[in-house]
Amino acid sequence: MKCTQLLVMSSMTILSACKLDDFSEVKNYWPQAGVTYEIFVQSFNDSDGDGIGDLNGVTQKLDYVQELGANAIWFMPIMPSPSYHKYDVTDYKAIHPAYGTMEDFKNLLAEAHKRDIKIVIDLIINHSGSGHPWFEEARKGRDNPYREYYIWAQKDTIAEFINKKVITLDSDNIRQWHDPGNGEDFYYGFFIGGMPDLNYDSKKLRDEIYEIGRFWLEEVGVDGFRLDAAKHIFPDDRPLDNHEFWKEFRAKMEAIKPDVYLVGEVYDKKEIVAPFLPGLPALFNFDFHYTLLEALNTENGMLLAKKQKEILDFYLGITPNFIDATISSNHDQHRLLNELGSDADRYKQASAILLTMPGAPYLYYGEEIGMLGLKPDEHIREPFLWDVSEKDSGRTSWIKPNYTTDATVTPLAIQRNDPASYFNHYKTLISLRNTNPALAIGTLDLPEVEYPETVMAYHRVSSDQEVFVIHNLGKVEVLLDVPVGFEEKLFSLGQTTFAEGKVKLGKNASMVLGR
Numbered sequence: 001m002k003c004t005q006l007l008v009m010s011s012m013t014i015l016s017a018c019k020l021d022d023f024s025e026v027k028n029y030w031p032q033a034g035v036t037y038e039i040f041v042q043s044f045n046d047s048d049g050d051g052i053g054d055l056n057g058v059t060q061k062l063d064y065v066q067e068l069g070a071n072a073i074w075f076m077p078i079m080p081s082p083s084y085h086k087y088d089v090t091d092y093k094a095i096h097p098a099y100g101t102m103e104d105f106k107n108l109l110a111e112a113h114k115r116d117i118k119i120v121i122d123l124i125i126n127h128s129g130s131g132h133p134w135f136e137e138a139r140k141g142r143d144n145p146y147r148e149y150y151i152w153a154q155k156d157t158i159a160e161f162i163n164k165k166v167i168t169l170d171s172d173n174i175r176q177w178h179d180p181g182n183g184e185d186f187y188y189g190f191f192i193g194g195m196p197d198l199n200y201d202s203k204k205l206r207d208e209i210y211e212i213g214r215f216w217l218e219e220v221g222v223d224g225f226r227l228d229a230a231k232h233i234f235p236d237d238r239p240l241d242n243h244e245f246w247k248e249f250r251a252k253m254e255a256i257k258p259d260v261y262l263v264g265e266v267y268d269k270k271e272i273v274a275p276f277l278p279g280l281p282a283l284f285n286f287d288f289h290y291t292l293l294e295a296l297n298t299e300n301g302m303l304l305a306k307k308q309k310e311i312l313d314f315y316l317g318i319t320p321n322f323i324d325a326t327i328s329s330n331h332d333q334h335r336l337l338n339e340l341g342s343d344a345d346r347y348k349q350a351s352a353i354l355l356t357m358p359g360a361p362y363l364y365y366g367e368e369i370g371m372l373g374l375k376p377d378e379h380i381r382e383p384f385l386w387d388v389s390e391k392d393s394g395r396t397s398w399i400k401p402n403y404t405t406d407a408t409v410t411p412l413a414i415q416r417n418d419p420a421s422y423f424n425h426y427k428t429l430i431s432l433r434n435t436n437p438a439l440a441i442g443t444l445d446l447p448e449v450e451y452p453e454t455v456m457a458y459h460r461v462s463s464d465q466e467v468f469v470i471h472n473l474g475k476v477e478v479l480l481d482v483p484v485g486f487e488e489k490l491f492s493l494g495q496t497t498f499a500e501g502k503v504k505l506g507k508n509a510s511m512v513l514g515r
Contacts, residue, residue: 026434028116031224031261031282031323031360033440034071035430036120038364040331041078041099043383043396051397053383055100059108060394062115064412068368068423069430072118074226074263076331078105081129084378084398087122087228088129088194092212102220109221118223120261121216125209126229127195134208135196139180139187148202151188153177158186170229170267170332190232200233200245210252217257224261225253230280231266239275246279263325270311274318282323285359287311289327292353293339296346299474301455302446308357309444326359328367335366335373335380335403342372345494345508348425349471352493352510353456355429356469358444368426369412372403379403385411425493432491432512438465439512452478455505459483468513472505479504486513 028034045057055078065073077086080096095102112119128135137146158177177186178193189196199205216222227246234241246264253260264280266273273283287307295303315322328350329336340346347370354361365371366384373380382401386392389406391413415421433439442460451457454474460467468486472478477495480503489498494509503511 026431027437027440028071029360029434029437029440030071030118033358033360033433035069035355035433036072036074036325036360036362037065037068037070038074038076038330038362040076040365040381042084042398043381044365045384045386045394046396047394049393050098052098053396053398054098055095055104055108057394059104059111062108062111062117065117066115068363068427069434070117070363072120072223072261073112074120074362075122077122077124079124082131083129083194085381087124087191088127088131089124090129090131090133092128093215106220118261120224120226120263121222122228123213123216123225124228125198125212126232127189127191127197130189130194130196142185149199149205149208150196151199152185153188155184155186170231170265190229197232200241206245206248210249213249213253214256217253217260224263227262227264227280230264230276231268231272239272243275243279246276248279250279250281263323270314274315277315277319277322281319281321282325282360284325284327284330284362285311286327288354288357288359289329289333292328292350295456296340296350296473299454301451301453301471301473302457304353304357305444305446305456305458309446312358312444324359325362326354326357327362327364328354329364330362331364331381332377333380334375335371336364337367337370338372338374338403343508344370344422348422348493349473349508349510351426351429352491353471355426355433356439356460356491356510356512357458358442358460363426366404368423369409369415370422371409374403385409387411387413429491436465436467436490436514438462438467438514442467447483449481449483451480454478455480466515468515469510470503470505470513471508471510473508475507477504477506482513485515488514490514 039058041053041058044053045061046053047057047060048054078095078099079089080091080094081088086096095105109119134146134149137144138150161177171191176188176190178189179186187196233245250262262280263282264276265284266276267286270287276283291304291307336350337347340350373382378399379402382399382404383396385404386394388411412423415423438460442462445459445461447457454472455478456471456473458469460469468483482501482503491512495506496509496511497504
């Protein structure tokens, strides 16, 4: 493969691309390996000046998403809810009023599809909000027809469990049984009392859920769903029932839309996650996030590569057809730059690893401009900075930011004109991935050669391309031999040299070579 240098982003980041008759044609590998951009509408872009982001604001920024190179958008909840986060839904077939109307959303869909951008929405069906009409009816009494939509127990039967719970990765809520107000009957809510769990032993309830799915796929036209809290549809001691439900859900949705995209949130280790794959063909890889951080913070070069190889091989033992939804951060974790001690070199390398590894990577809004944030959750979901404050008409103001401000984060408008910015770095990497099939859909093969402890190295191999990727996660420069035949430099990050079969990598430097 012969390639020519196409673009010099800065002295620190160089991208080369092959001639058009080789691999430089941009391809859309979604959903198997495309890039999905996660948006919290409330903080993204305000089109009407009320301080709250809205759907028309997102429509205004679709060209930006396209410019970045993302193939799809995942929206955090957009349905009516009393909370800022909107995971306690009160109407499954409507749009939250502050976000706009259903017509606004359908217009957004149409405009996104014109740009070949798919739309995935959060579907929160493990629980409803306590203000949902179903629950308002169910709490009226044991004979109410909606009673069976939720999980109930009498006080004397659960007394010893009321204040007991095993803390899980995705919830630190101690109290799971909640009093609706009469002090006698308690309902189950895994997360909080305002989110009563739905009862999937009820066929009537399941049919309601399938109808909701049909509505969004058929009448509205979304491309798929992100399934919140997918592990908890049935209690954790009924895993087989969970697996069977999701297989049934998938069959129902595919009968409506054969190419529906389903990605599940199963927050656990691979042995627990993998059996969900037959029902949820895409699953978030939380191990990737945590291992990436550990590898960068401890300078353990091969930790992530070996872990990822182990996970992919394990999943292949369950099904040959799965989508590994990799993440470096999302709306439930501290912002990535904070996790890496605000070290710009490690931050850029984190994205270089994410976007050269196998999988279908998710990018949390604002990561591409280096947004900051620490929990509580509101402050990892702060407003996006489009421009300096006096010029930023789209900046939301529903919350006063503690971390992402003009003093701490450079707005997009300025980063666009800086070749060395985070934005141009992310844009370069996504373009690299979208123009090199080995980086998008290639296998992950680990070298047999022993490299220094700080070095992460791997091969990505597709039917018509092979690349060799190497990262130095350490602070000390390393000199390495390159496998025979890899002569074309496709990408480099940091202080690097490449000559006569040897690569020199400085602090948090990376290189991608092709042959």
